Amino acid sequence: MKTCHRFATIKAGFERDASILSAHAERHQGSAPAKTSAKNAVTVKRNMARALNTHLDRCRECG
């Protein structure tokens, strides 16, 4: 499947957020903020899937 530049930009942004949150969760493992970060990382990944799917539905370049 071919994807456009915009797709890559959306993906990169979400992945950066998710990796920051995951790294934070790992560094503070077991603590309350770590649990929040881990949960937020899951949410970010879910939002990424949704955003990319929405993009694919609407984009003429991707497909």
Ligand SMILES: [Zn+2]
């Ligand atoms: Zn696209």
